[in-house]
Amino acid sequence: MEEHKKKILSVCNQICKGTLMETLDIEYVDVGENFLIGRMPVNSRVYQPDGVLHGGATVALAESVGSAASYIFLDGNEFFVRGIEIAANHVKSAREGYVYARAIIIHKGKTTQLWEIKVTNESNELISNCKLTTIALPKKN
Template identity: 70%
Template structure:
């Protein structure tokens, strides 16, 4: 993927989300760089738990979406497909409205496995959740 054209790269990320969980949750890819991908998600009743705050599972789905998409963007998608193999999250702050931003950054970029740190923050850049995701790149047959 040519990351020199951010607009094209982000359009590709957002295009693969049609008719998926990411579209249902209104996840949008908004920034990309040499070693990161960032997505946004509105915090609305669609992603709330019953008491009106962001559901931890929605945070994890956001994190896995951005981490997996980042792996897809930074690997040769013609030769490999990406799957998440482990994810862990710590939720440190509640949020009931506004936007959250998930930034996936490489901790390890191996030929087969990739380790991502995904920081989920609010509009004031306060940490909401910190997530670690391991992905695997498997050859296409």
């Protein structure tokens, strides 16, 4: 099973080359039966002007991890996955280290999926709680 996890994470990280995920240094680090975890470094590239993590960068991390989870769990070879709604509550700031986004499926419908994404710091303190709705659109042959 460990080899299967490594392959999934490798695919997720490879498809991010040349995208916003690469720009923000988002890396997928763990996957399980119903979750995916990604991390992003907190540094000047993702700061707002006063030197703390920008909420938009946090939301970009959350949507990236939730969308990648949909891609994994819905078979990305059969569907295009698109985020159609995201909401975030930011409850704590971060100035350094990494933030981790853990996407867990709440509803896995044939067309829409609902994800809860908790963004935490390295001490597992909640930074943001996000909710993402994705849609699976069949690929045309």
